[in-house]
Amino acid sequence: MECKKNAPIGVFDSGVGGLTVVREITRQLPEENIVYFGDTARVPYGSKSKENIIRFSEQIIRFLLTKEVKAIVIACNTASALALDAVRDEFDVPLLGVVVPGARAAVEATHNGKIGVIGTDATVHSHVYTKEIQKMKSDVTVQEKACPLFVPLVEEGFKDHAVTGEIIDHYLSSMRGSEIDTMILGCTHYPLLRSRIRTYMGDNIQIVNPAYETAMDLKKILKEQDMENPQTSQGHCEFYVSDAAEKFKSFANSVMPFDIESTRVIQIEEY
Amino acid sequence: MECKKNAPIGVFDSGVGGLTVVREITRQLPEENIVYFGDTARVPYGSKSKENIIRFSEQIIRFLLTKEVKAIVIACNTASALALDAVRDEFDVPLLGVVVPGARAAVEATHNGKIGVIGTDATVHSHVYTKEIQKMKSDVTVQEKACPLFVPLVEEGFKDHAVTGEIIDHYLSSMRGSEIDTMILGCTHYPLLRSRIRTYMGDNIQIVNPAYETAMDLKKILKEQDMENPQTSQGHCEFYVSDAAEKFKSFANSVMPFDIESTRVIQIEEY
Secondary structure, eight states: OHHHHHSOEEEEESSSTTHHHHHHHHHHOTTOOEEEEEOTTTOOOTTSOHHHHHHHHHHHHHHHHHTTOSEEEEOOHHHHHHTHHHHGGGSSSOEEOSHHHHHHHHHHHOSSSEEEEEEOHHHHHHTHHHHHHHHHOTTOEEEEEEOTTHHHHHHTTOTTSHHHHHHHHHHHHHHHTSOOOEEEEESTTGGGGHHHHHHHHOTTSEEEOHHHHHHHHHHHHHHHTTOOOOOOSOOOEEEEESSOHHHHHHHHHHHSSSOOOOEEEOOGGGO | OHHHHHSOEEEEESSSTTHHHHHHHHHHOTTOOEEEEEOTTTOOOTTSOHHHHHHHHHHHHHHHHHTTOSEEEEOOHHHHHHTHHHHGGGSSSOEEOSHHHHHHHHHHHOSSSEEEEEEOHHHHHHTHHHHHHHHHOTTOEEEEEEOTTHHHHHHTTOTTSHHHHHHHHHHHHHHHTSOOOEEEEESTTGGGGHHHHHHHHOTTSEEEOHHHHHHHHHHHHHHHTTOOOOOOSOOOEEEEESSOHHHHHHHHHHHSSSOOOOEEEOOGGGO
Protein backbone atom coordinates (compact mmCIF):
# COMPACT_ATOMS: atom_id res chain seq x y z
CA MET A 1 0.00 0.00 0.00
CA GLU A 2 3.06 2.27 0.05
CA CYS A 3 2.12 3.42 -3.42
CA LYS A 4 -1.35 4.46 -2.32
CA LYS A 5 0.05 6.47 0.59
CA ASN A 6 2.09 8.52 -1.84
CA ALA A 7 -0.90 8.97 -4.10
CA PRO A 8 -2.28 12.50 -4.41
CA ILE A 9 -5.50 13.95 -2.99
CA GLY A 10 -7.92 15.01 -5.73
CA VAL A 11 -9.62 18.36 -5.18
CA PHE A 12 -12.13 19.96 -7.53
CA ASP A 13 -14.25 23.02 -7.87
CA SER A 14 -16.23 24.83 -10.57
CA GLY A 15 -13.35 27.27 -10.95
CA VAL A 16 -10.85 29.04 -8.73
CA GLY A 17 -12.87 29.09 -5.49
CA GLY A 18 -11.69 25.64 -4.40
CA LEU A 19 -8.18 27.03 -4.12
CA THR A 20 -9.21 28.34 -0.69
CA VAL A 21 -9.67 24.66 0.26
CA VAL A 22 -6.33 23.66 -1.29
CA ARG A 23 -4.71 26.47 0.69
CA GLU A 24 -6.13 24.98 3.88
CA ILE A 25 -5.15 21.39 2.99
CA THR A 26 -1.57 22.40 2.21
CA ARG A 27 -1.45 24.21 5.57
CA GLN A 28 -2.77 21.27 7.59
CA LEU A 29 -1.33 18.43 5.50
CA PRO A 30 1.81 19.95 3.96
CA GLU A 31 3.28 16.56 3.02
CA GLU A 32 0.34 15.53 0.82
CA ASN A 33 0.40 15.77 -2.97
CA ILE A 34 -2.62 17.38 -4.59
CA VAL A 35 -4.21 17.20 -8.04
CA TYR A 36 -6.61 20.10 -8.51
CA PHE A 37 -9.23 20.45 -11.21
CA GLY A 38 -11.12 23.71 -11.85
CA ASP A 39 -14.01 23.49 -14.32
CA THR A 40 -13.34 26.91 -15.82
CA ALA A 41 -15.13 26.04 -19.10
CA ARG A 42 -18.45 25.60 -17.28
CA VAL A 43 -18.07 27.91 -14.27
CA PRO A 44 -20.22 29.01 -12.45
CA TYR A 45 -22.15 26.03 -11.08
CA GLY A 46 -24.29 28.03 -8.66
CA SER A 47 -26.95 28.91 -11.22
CA LYS A 48 -27.13 25.48 -12.88
CA SER A 49 -29.33 22.42 -12.42
CA LYS A 50 -28.79 19.40 -10.19
CA GLU A 51 -28.71 17.03 -13.20
CA ASN A 52 -25.89 18.93 -14.86
CA ILE A 53 -23.92 19.39 -11.64
CA ILE A 54 -24.07 15.63 -11.03
CA ARG A 55 -22.95 14.95 -14.61
CA PHE A 56 -20.11 17.48 -14.37
CA SER A 57 -19.00 16.00 -11.02
CA GLU A 58 -18.97 12.44 -12.41
CA GLN A 59 -16.78 13.50 -15.32
CA ILE A 60 -14.36 15.26 -12.99
CA ILE A 61 -14.17 12.33 -10.56
CA ARG A 62 -13.42 10.01 -13.49
CA PHE A 63 -10.65 12.37 -14.57
CA LEU A 64 -9.17 12.55 -11.06
CA LEU A 65 -9.22 8.76 -10.81
CA THR A 66 -6.95 8.60 -13.86
CA LYS A 67 -4.46 10.43 -11.63
CA GLU A 68 -4.82 7.58 -9.09
CA VAL A 69 -5.93 9.84 -6.29
CA LYS A 70 -6.39 8.20 -2.87
CA ALA A 71 -9.26 10.51 -1.82
CA ILE A 72 -11.32 13.26 -3.43
CA VAL A 73 -12.43 16.53 -1.87
CA ILE A 74 -15.39 18.21 -3.56
CA ALA A 75 -14.26 21.74 -2.73
CA CYS A 76 -17.32 23.31 -4.34
CA ASN A 77 -20.29 23.90 -2.05
CA THR A 78 -22.77 23.65 -4.93
CA ALA A 79 -21.39 20.28 -6.06
CA SER A 80 -21.14 19.08 -2.42
CA ALA A 81 -24.77 20.10 -1.92
CA LEU A 82 -26.21 18.70 -5.15
CA ALA A 83 -23.94 15.87 -6.29
CA LEU A 84 -22.12 14.24 -3.35
CA ASP A 85 -24.95 11.94 -2.25
CA ALA A 86 -25.70 10.96 -5.85
CA VAL A 87 -22.12 10.03 -6.75
CA ARG A 88 -20.83 8.61 -3.45
CA ASP A 89 -21.72 4.97 -4.16
CA GLU A 90 -20.61 5.14 -7.76
CA PHE A 91 -16.90 5.42 -7.08
CA ASP A 92 -14.49 3.33 -5.04
CA VAL A 93 -12.62 6.20 -3.41
CA PRO A 94 -13.27 8.21 -0.23
CA LEU A 95 -15.30 11.28 -1.26
CA LEU A 96 -15.51 14.28 1.01
CA GLY A 97 -17.63 17.42 0.58
CA VAL A 98 -17.41 20.76 2.33
CA VAL A 99 -21.01 20.94 3.59
CA VAL A 100 -20.95 18.41 6.46
CA PRO A 101 -17.68 19.73 7.92
CA GLY A 102 -18.99 23.30 7.64
CA ALA A 103 -22.32 22.42 9.24
CA ARG A 104 -20.58 20.63 12.12
CA ALA A 105 -18.24 23.56 12.77
CA ALA A 106 -21.22 25.94 12.90
CA VAL A 107 -23.17 23.70 15.27
CA GLU A 108 -20.14 23.58 17.57
CA ALA A 109 -19.62 27.32 17.34
CA THR A 110 -23.13 28.64 17.98
CA HIS A 111 -24.14 29.60 21.51
CA ASN A 112 -27.71 30.68 20.85
CA GLY A 113 -28.63 28.05 18.24
CA LYS A 114 -29.13 30.58 15.44
CA ILE A 115 -26.98 30.09 12.36
CA GLY A 116 -26.84 31.99 9.07
CA VAL A 117 -25.69 30.40 5.80
CA ILE A 118 -24.71 32.29 2.66
CA GLY A 119 -24.04 30.60 -0.67
CA THR A 120 -24.96 30.34 -4.33
CA ASP A 121 -28.55 30.05 -5.56
CA ALA A 122 -28.18 26.30 -6.07
CA THR A 123 -26.69 25.65 -2.62
CA VAL A 124 -29.25 27.78 -0.81
CA HIS A 125 -32.21 26.34 -2.70
CA SER A 126 -31.04 22.81 -1.90
CA HIS A 127 -31.31 23.67 1.84
CA VAL A 128 -28.53 21.16 2.39
CA TYR A 129 -26.89 23.16 5.18
CA THR A 130 -30.18 23.42 7.08
CA LYS A 131 -30.78 19.68 6.68
CA GLU A 132 -27.27 18.74 7.84
CA ILE A 133 -27.32 21.17 10.76
CA GLN A 134 -30.72 19.99 11.96
CA LYS A 135 -29.62 16.35 11.64
CA MET A 136 -26.82 17.21 14.08
CA LYS A 137 -28.94 19.35 16.40
CA SER A 138 -32.64 19.59 15.70
CA ASP A 139 -33.35 22.76 17.72
CA VAL A 140 -30.95 24.98 15.79
CA THR A 141 -32.62 27.50 13.49
CA VAL A 142 -30.97 28.30 10.19
CA GLN A 143 -31.39 31.37 8.01
CA GLU A 144 -30.15 31.02 4.44
CA LYS A 145 -29.37 33.68 1.85
CA ALA A 146 -28.17 33.37 -1.73
CA CYS A 147 -25.56 35.98 -2.72
CA PRO A 148 -25.07 35.26 -6.45
CA LEU A 149 -23.07 38.40 -7.22
CA PHE A 150 -20.29 37.61 -4.73
CA VAL A 151 -18.63 35.14 -7.14
CA PRO A 152 -18.38 37.51 -10.13
CA LEU A 153 -17.29 40.34 -7.81
CA VAL A 154 -14.38 38.22 -6.59
CA GLU A 155 -13.56 36.87 -10.05
CA GLU A 156 -13.57 40.35 -11.58
CA GLY A 157 -11.30 41.85 -8.92
CA PHE A 158 -13.90 43.98 -7.09
CA LYS A 159 -12.94 42.51 -3.70
CA ASP A 160 -11.84 45.88 -2.31
CA HIS A 161 -14.16 48.13 -4.32
CA ALA A 162 -16.84 50.29 -2.66
CA VAL A 163 -19.69 48.65 -4.58
CA THR A 164 -18.86 45.34 -2.96
CA GLY A 165 -19.76 46.91 0.39
CA GLU A 166 -23.13 47.95 -1.01
CA ILE A 167 -23.81 44.53 -2.47
CA ILE A 168 -22.86 42.97 0.89
CA ASP A 169 -25.38 45.34 2.48
CA HIS A 170 -28.00 44.38 -0.12
CA TYR A 171 -27.66 40.68 0.60
CA LEU A 172 -26.80 40.63 4.29
CA SER A 173 -28.75 43.47 5.94
CA SER A 174 -31.57 41.15 7.06
CA MET A 175 -29.04 38.70 8.48
CA ARG A 176 -27.19 41.48 10.30
CA GLY A 177 -30.49 42.58 11.81
CA SER A 178 -31.29 39.02 12.94
CA GLU A 179 -30.16 37.12 16.02
CA ILE A 180 -27.69 34.75 14.38
CA ASP A 181 -24.39 34.41 16.22
CA THR A 182 -22.67 32.21 13.60
CA MET A 183 -22.41 32.47 9.83
CA ILE A 184 -21.22 29.83 7.39
CA LEU A 185 -19.41 31.01 4.25
CA GLY A 186 -21.15 28.40 2.09
CA CYS A 187 -19.27 29.06 -1.13
CA THR A 188 -15.54 28.63 -1.61
CA HIS A 189 -15.22 32.10 -3.13
CA TYR A 190 -16.57 33.81 -0.05
CA PRO A 191 -13.50 33.42 2.18
CA LEU A 192 -11.89 35.85 -0.27
CA LEU A 193 -14.47 38.43 0.92
CA ARG A 194 -14.11 37.40 4.55
CA SER A 195 -12.70 40.66 5.90
CA ARG A 196 -15.40 42.71 4.12
CA ILE A 197 -18.11 40.44 5.51
CA ARG A 198 -16.48 40.50 8.95
CA THR A 199 -16.43 44.31 8.98
CA TYR A 200 -20.06 44.44 7.89
CA MET A 201 -21.41 41.80 10.25
CA GLY A 202 -19.40 42.96 13.29
CA ASP A 203 -17.20 41.09 15.75
CA ASN A 204 -20.02 39.33 17.60
CA ILE A 205 -20.69 36.98 14.71
CA GLN A 206 -18.52 33.89 14.38
CA ILE A 207 -17.64 33.29 10.76
CA VAL A 208 -17.18 29.65 9.75
CA ASN A 209 -15.06 28.81 6.71
CA PRO A 210 -15.82 25.15 5.87
CA ALA A 211 -12.39 24.81 4.23
CA TYR A 212 -10.69 24.58 7.62
CA GLU A 213 -12.98 21.82 8.93
CA THR A 214 -12.84 19.98 5.61
CA ALA A 215 -9.06 19.79 5.79
CA MET A 216 -9.37 18.54 9.40
CA ASP A 217 -11.82 15.83 8.26
CA LEU A 218 -9.53 14.83 5.43
CA LYS A 219 -6.66 14.50 7.90
CA LYS A 220 -8.80 12.28 10.12
CA ILE A 221 -9.91 10.03 7.24
CA LEU A 222 -6.35 9.58 6.00
CA LYS A 223 -5.21 8.72 9.54
CA GLU A 224 -8.06 6.24 10.14
CA GLN A 225 -7.43 4.50 6.85
CA ASP A 226 -3.65 4.60 7.35
CA MET A 227 -3.20 6.49 4.12
CA GLU A 228 -1.16 9.46 5.27
CA ASN A 229 1.77 10.28 3.07
CA PRO A 230 4.89 9.27 5.01
CA GLN A 231 7.13 11.72 3.16
CA THR A 232 8.37 14.64 5.24
CA SER A 233 9.02 17.03 2.38
CA GLN A 234 6.49 19.50 0.99
CA GLY A 235 3.88 17.85 -1.22
CA HIS A 236 3.51 18.65 -4.88
CA CYS A 237 0.44 20.35 -6.42
CA GLU A 238 -0.71 19.81 -10.00
CA PHE A 239 -3.37 22.05 -11.53
CA TYR A 240 -5.78 21.21 -14.34
CA VAL A 241 -8.59 23.29 -15.78
CA SER A 242 -11.12 22.91 -18.60
CA ASP A 243 -10.39 26.35 -20.05
CA ALA A 244 -8.32 29.54 -19.88
CA ALA A 245 -5.28 28.18 -18.03
CA GLU A 246 -3.43 31.52 -17.95
CA LYS A 247 -6.27 33.41 -16.28
CA PHE A 248 -6.59 30.61 -13.72
CA LYS A 249 -2.86 30.66 -13.03
CA SER A 250 -2.73 34.37 -12.39
CA PHE A 251 -5.74 34.19 -10.07
CA ALA A 252 -4.30 31.15 -8.31
CA ASN A 253 -1.02 32.95 -7.74
CA SER A 254 -2.89 35.73 -5.97
CA VAL A 255 -4.63 33.23 -3.64
CA MET A 256 -2.03 30.57 -2.95
CA PRO A 257 0.95 30.98 -0.63
CA PHE A 258 3.29 29.51 -3.27
CA ASP A 259 3.75 30.09 -7.00
CA ILE A 260 1.92 27.87 -9.44
CA GLU A 261 4.26 26.95 -12.23
CA SER A 262 1.96 25.39 -14.76
CA THR A 263 -1.71 24.70 -15.34
CA ARG A 264 -2.84 22.25 -17.99
CA VAL A 265 -6.09 22.37 -19.96
CA ILE A 266 -7.99 19.12 -20.44
CA GLN A 267 -11.24 18.28 -22.29
CA ILE A 268 -13.35 17.32 -19.30
CA GLU A 269 -16.35 16.25 -21.43
CA GLU A 270 -14.34 13.28 -22.66
CA TYR A 271 -14.26 11.68 -19.19
CA MET B 1 -37.99 25.43 -52.33
CA GLU B 2 -41.28 26.25 -50.61
CA CYS B 3 -40.20 24.05 -47.74
CA LYS B 4 -37.01 26.02 -47.22
CA LYS B 5 -38.89 29.31 -47.18
CA ASN B 6 -40.99 28.06 -44.31
CA ALA B 7 -37.92 26.81 -42.47
CA PRO B 8 -37.03 28.59 -39.24
CA ILE B 9 -34.16 30.97 -38.53
CA GLY B 10 -31.70 29.56 -35.99
CA VAL B 11 -30.51 32.01 -33.33
CA PHE B 12 -28.07 31.22 -30.57
CA ASP B 13 -26.39 32.82 -27.61
CA SER B 14 -24.48 31.76 -24.50
CA GLY B 15 -27.65 32.30 -22.48
CA VAL B 16 -30.51 34.77 -22.36
CA GLY B 17 -28.77 37.79 -23.90
CA GLY B 18 -29.55 36.74 -27.46
CA LEU B 19 -33.23 37.23 -26.72
CA THR B 20 -32.64 40.94 -27.37
CA VAL B 21 -31.75 39.89 -30.94
CA VAL B 22 -34.79 37.60 -31.21
CA ARG B 23 -36.93 40.51 -30.03
CA GLU B 24 -35.57 42.60 -32.89
CA ILE B 25 -35.97 39.85 -35.50
CA THR B 26 -39.60 39.22 -34.51
CA ARG B 27 -40.20 42.98 -34.79
CA GLN B 28 -38.65 43.34 -38.24
CA LEU B 29 -39.54 39.88 -39.60
CA PRO B 30 -42.73 38.96 -37.75
CA GLU B 31 -43.63 36.19 -40.22
CA GLU B 32 -40.41 34.21 -39.69
CA ASN B 33 -40.24 31.13 -37.46
CA ILE B 34 -37.35 31.02 -35.00
CA VAL B 35 -35.49 28.25 -33.19
CA TYR B 36 -33.48 29.72 -30.32
CA PHE B 37 -30.75 27.97 -28.39
CA GLY B 38 -29.28 29.40 -25.14
CA ASP B 39 -26.21 27.61 -23.80
CA THR B 40 -27.22 28.05 -20.17
CA ALA B 41 -25.10 25.08 -19.01
CA ARG B 42 -21.90 26.84 -20.10
CA VAL B 43 -22.82 30.52 -19.81
CA PRO B 44 -20.98 32.92 -19.67
CA TYR B 45 -18.76 32.78 -22.78
CA GLY B 46 -17.12 36.16 -22.21
CA SER B 47 -14.41 34.83 -19.90
CA LYS B 48 -13.64 31.67 -21.89
CA SER B 49 -11.07 30.76 -24.54
CA LYS B 50 -11.35 30.97 -28.32
CA GLU B 51 -10.87 27.19 -28.69
CA ASN B 52 -13.82 26.41 -26.44
CA ILE B 53 -16.06 29.08 -27.92
CA ILE B 54 -15.43 27.66 -31.41
CA ARG B 55 -16.18 24.13 -30.15
CA PHE B 56 -19.36 25.26 -28.36
CA SER B 57 -20.50 27.16 -31.48
CA GLU B 58 -19.91 24.12 -33.74
CA GLN B 59 -22.02 21.92 -31.45
CA ILE B 60 -24.83 24.47 -31.41
CA ILE B 61 -24.79 24.96 -35.19
CA ARG B 62 -24.99 21.18 -35.63
CA PHE B 63 -27.97 21.11 -33.27
CA LEU B 64 -29.73 23.96 -35.12
CA LEU B 65 -29.17 22.19 -38.45
CA THR B 66 -31.16 19.22 -37.10
CA LYS B 67 -34.05 21.72 -36.96
CA GLU B 68 -33.49 22.43 -40.68
CA VAL B 69 -32.92 26.13 -40.20
CA LYS B 70 -32.51 28.20 -43.36
CA ALA B 71 -30.06 30.69 -41.77
CA ILE B 72 -28.27 31.05 -38.44
CA VAL B 73 -27.73 34.23 -36.43
CA ILE B 74 -24.93 34.09 -33.89
CA ALA B 75 -26.59 36.47 -31.46
CA CYS B 76 -23.67 36.35 -29.03
CA ASN B 77 -21.00 39.00 -29.54
CA THR B 78 -18.31 36.79 -28.01
CA ALA B 79 -19.11 33.88 -30.36
CA SER B 80 -19.46 36.29 -33.32
CA ALA B 81 -16.07 37.75 -32.45
CA LEU B 82 -14.20 34.50 -31.80
CA ALA B 83 -15.95 31.74 -33.75
CA LEU B 84 -17.75 33.10 -36.83
CA ASP B 85 -14.71 33.22 -39.13
CA ALA B 86 -13.59 29.79 -37.98
CA VAL B 87 -16.92 28.05 -38.56
CA ARG B 88 -18.24 29.90 -41.61
CA ASP B 89 -16.79 27.55 -44.22
CA GLU B 90 -17.66 24.44 -42.24
CA PHE B 91 -21.40 24.66 -42.67
CA ASP B 92 -23.65 24.94 -45.69
CA VAL B 93 -26.02 27.56 -44.29
CA PRO B 94 -25.90 31.38 -44.24
CA LEU B 95 -24.24 32.39 -40.97
CA LEU B 96 -24.61 35.90 -39.64
CA GLY B 97 -22.93 37.45 -36.60
CA VAL B 98 -23.72 40.66 -34.74
CA VAL B 99 -20.29 42.29 -35.00
CA VAL B 100 -20.21 43.37 -38.66
CA PRO B 101 -23.74 44.86 -38.59
CA GLY B 102 -22.91 46.65 -35.31
CA ALA B 103 -19.63 47.98 -36.67
CA ARG B 104 -21.32 49.23 -39.85
CA ALA B 105 -24.07 51.01 -37.91
CA ALA B 106 -21.47 52.77 -35.76
CA VAL B 107 -19.40 53.85 -38.77
CA GLU B 108 -22.55 55.31 -40.33
CA ALA B 109 -23.57 57.02 -37.09
CA THR B 110 -20.33 58.71 -36.06
CA HIS B 111 -19.73 62.33 -37.06
CA ASN B 112 -16.31 62.84 -35.53
CA GLY B 113 -14.84 59.38 -36.29
CA LYS B 114 -14.48 58.42 -32.62
CA ILE B 115 -16.31 55.28 -31.55
CA GLY B 116 -16.47 53.50 -28.19
CA VAL B 117 -17.13 49.76 -27.85
CA ILE B 118 -18.13 47.98 -24.66
CA GLY B 119 -18.30 44.19 -24.35
CA THR B 120 -17.09 41.09 -22.53
CA ASP B 121 -13.42 40.40 -21.84
CA ALA B 122 -13.24 37.97 -24.75
CA THR B 123 -14.88 40.32 -27.26
CA VAL B 124 -12.77 43.31 -26.24
CA HIS B 125 -9.50 41.37 -26.21
CA SER B 126 -10.25 40.03 -29.70
CA HIS B 127 -10.37 43.66 -30.96
CA VAL B 128 -12.79 42.42 -33.58
CA TYR B 129 -14.90 45.60 -33.51
CA THR B 130 -11.84 47.76 -34.06
CA LYS B 131 -10.70 45.58 -36.96
CA GLU B 132 -14.11 45.56 -38.64
CA ILE B 133 -14.62 49.30 -38.14
CA GLN B 134 -11.19 50.16 -39.52
CA LYS B 135 -11.74 47.85 -42.50
CA MET B 136 -14.81 49.96 -43.31
CA LYS B 137 -13.19 53.32 -42.57
CA SER B 138 -9.53 53.37 -41.71
CA ASP B 139 -9.40 56.81 -40.10
CA VAL B 140 -11.93 56.04 -37.37
CA THR B 141 -10.46 55.65 -33.89
CA VAL B 142 -11.96 53.06 -31.57
CA GLN B 143 -11.80 52.91 -27.79
CA GLU B 144 -12.72 49.53 -26.27
CA LYS B 145 -13.64 48.65 -22.70
CA ALA B 146 -14.54 45.30 -21.15
CA CYS B 147 -17.40 45.49 -18.62
CA PRO B 148 -17.51 41.91 -17.26
CA LEU B 149 -19.85 42.64 -14.35
CA PHE B 150 -22.68 43.92 -16.57
CA VAL B 151 -23.80 40.39 -17.48
CA PRO B 152 -24.14 39.08 -13.89
CA LEU B 153 -25.78 42.36 -12.84
CA VAL B 154 -28.45 41.89 -15.51
CA GLU B 155 -28.81 38.15 -14.86
CA GLU B 156 -29.18 38.69 -11.10
CA GLY B 157 -31.81 41.38 -11.44
CA PHE B 158 -29.69 44.41 -10.44
CA LYS B 159 -30.67 46.36 -13.55
CA ASP B 160 -32.34 49.15 -11.55
CA HIS B 161 -30.19 48.95 -8.40
CA ALA B 162 -27.97 51.84 -7.28
CA VAL B 163 -24.78 49.76 -7.42
CA THR B 164 -25.27 49.27 -11.14
CA GLY B 165 -24.84 53.03 -11.53
CA GLU B 166 -21.56 52.85 -9.64
CA ILE B 167 -20.32 49.94 -11.70
CA ILE B 168 -21.30 51.80 -14.87
CA ASP B 169 -19.25 54.74 -13.55
CA HIS B 170 -16.32 52.40 -12.75
CA TYR B 171 -16.21 51.02 -16.29
CA LEU B 172 -17.33 53.99 -18.37
CA SER B 173 -15.92 57.11 -16.71
CA SER B 174 -12.91 57.24 -19.04
CA MET B 175 -15.18 56.80 -22.05
CA ARG B 176 -17.50 59.53 -20.83
CA GLY B 177 -14.50 61.84 -20.48
CA SER B 178 -13.31 61.03 -24.00
CA GLU B 179 -14.38 62.47 -27.36
CA ILE B 180 -16.40 59.52 -28.65
CA ASP B 181 -19.76 60.43 -30.17
CA THR B 182 -20.97 56.85 -30.75
CA MET B 183 -20.96 53.79 -28.52
CA ILE B 184 -21.58 50.17 -29.54
CA LEU B 185 -23.32 47.90 -27.00
CA GLY B 186 -21.07 44.99 -27.91
CA CYS B 187 -22.79 42.34 -25.78
CA THR B 188 -26.38 41.19 -26.15
CA HIS B 189 -27.05 41.69 -22.45
CA TYR B 190 -26.19 45.37 -22.57
CA PRO B 191 -29.34 46.62 -24.32
CA LEU B 192 -31.06 45.61 -21.09
CA LEU B 193 -28.95 48.31 -19.36
CA ARG B 194 -29.45 50.78 -22.19
CA SER B 195 -31.40 53.43 -20.28
CA ARG B 196 -28.87 53.38 -17.41
CA ILE B 197 -25.99 53.71 -19.84
CA ARG B 198 -27.86 56.44 -21.77
CA THR B 199 -28.44 58.45 -18.57
CA TYR B 200 -24.79 58.08 -17.59
CA MET B 201 -23.27 58.88 -21.00
CA GLY B 202 -25.63 61.77 -21.80
CA ASP B 203 -27.73 62.55 -24.85
CA ASN B 204 -24.85 63.57 -27.09
CA ILE B 205 -23.64 60.00 -27.49
CA GLN B 206 -25.36 57.81 -30.08
CA ILE B 207 -25.85 54.32 -28.70
CA VAL B 208 -25.72 51.51 -31.26
CA ASN B 209 -27.49 48.21 -30.52
CA PRO B 210 -26.17 45.71 -33.08
CA ALA B 211 -29.39 43.67 -32.75
CA TYR B 212 -31.28 46.18 -34.89
CA GLU B 213 -28.74 46.15 -37.74
CA THR B 214 -28.38 42.38 -37.52
CA ALA B 215 -32.10 41.90 -38.06
CA MET B 216 -31.88 44.32 -41.01
CA ASP B 217 -29.01 42.29 -42.49
CA LEU B 218 -30.93 39.07 -41.99
CA LYS B 219 -33.89 40.57 -43.82
CA LYS B 220 -31.63 41.58 -46.71
CA ILE B 221 -30.02 38.14 -46.98
CA LEU B 222 -33.39 36.38 -46.98
CA LYS B 223 -34.64 38.73 -49.67
CA GLU B 224 -31.53 38.34 -51.84
CA GLN B 225 -31.68 34.57 -51.61
CA ASP B 226 -35.46 34.54 -52.09
CA MET B 227 -35.94 32.75 -48.80
CA GLU B 228 -38.45 35.00 -47.06
CA ASN B 229 -41.29 33.16 -45.42
CA PRO B 230 -44.38 33.83 -47.55
CA GLN B 231 -46.80 33.26 -44.67
CA THR B 232 -48.56 36.36 -43.42
CA SER B 233 -49.34 35.12 -39.92
CA GLN B 234 -47.06 35.60 -36.90
CA GLY B 235 -44.09 33.21 -36.92
CA HIS B 236 -43.56 30.61 -34.23
CA CYS B 237 -40.64 30.63 -31.77
CA GLU B 238 -39.16 27.49 -30.21
CA PHE B 239 -36.72 27.75 -27.31
CA TYR B 240 -34.00 25.27 -26.34
CA VAL B 241 -31.41 25.53 -23.58
CA SER B 242 -28.65 23.31 -22.22
CA ASP B 243 -29.76 23.79 -18.59
CA ALA B 244 -32.23 25.33 -16.17
CA ALA B 245 -35.20 25.76 -18.53
CA GLU B 246 -37.48 27.29 -15.90
CA LYS B 247 -35.06 30.07 -15.00
CA PHE B 248 -34.57 30.82 -18.70
CA LYS B 249 -38.28 30.91 -19.31
CA SER B 250 -38.99 33.37 -16.53
CA PHE B 251 -36.16 35.64 -17.70
CA ALA B 252 -37.32 35.34 -21.31
CA ASN B 253 -40.83 36.30 -20.36
CA SER B 254 -39.51 39.51 -18.82
CA VAL B 255 -37.60 40.39 -22.03
CA MET B 256 -39.88 39.22 -24.84
CA PRO B 257 -43.04 40.99 -25.97
CA PHE B 258 -44.95 37.67 -25.95
CA ASP B 259 -45.21 34.78 -23.52
CA ILE B 260 -42.92 31.82 -23.93
CA GLU B 261 -44.87 28.66 -23.38
CA SER B 262 -42.21 26.03 -23.18
CA THR B 263 -38.45 25.70 -23.17
CA ARG B 264 -36.79 22.35 -23.73
CA VAL B 265 -33.44 21.19 -22.34
CA ILE B 266 -31.07 19.34 -24.65
CA GLN B 267 -27.62 17.79 -24.13
CA ILE B 268 -25.63 20.09 -26.37
CA GLU B 269 -22.37 18.16 -25.91
CA GLU B 270 -23.85 15.29 -27.91
CA TYR B 271 -23.96 17.35 -31.11
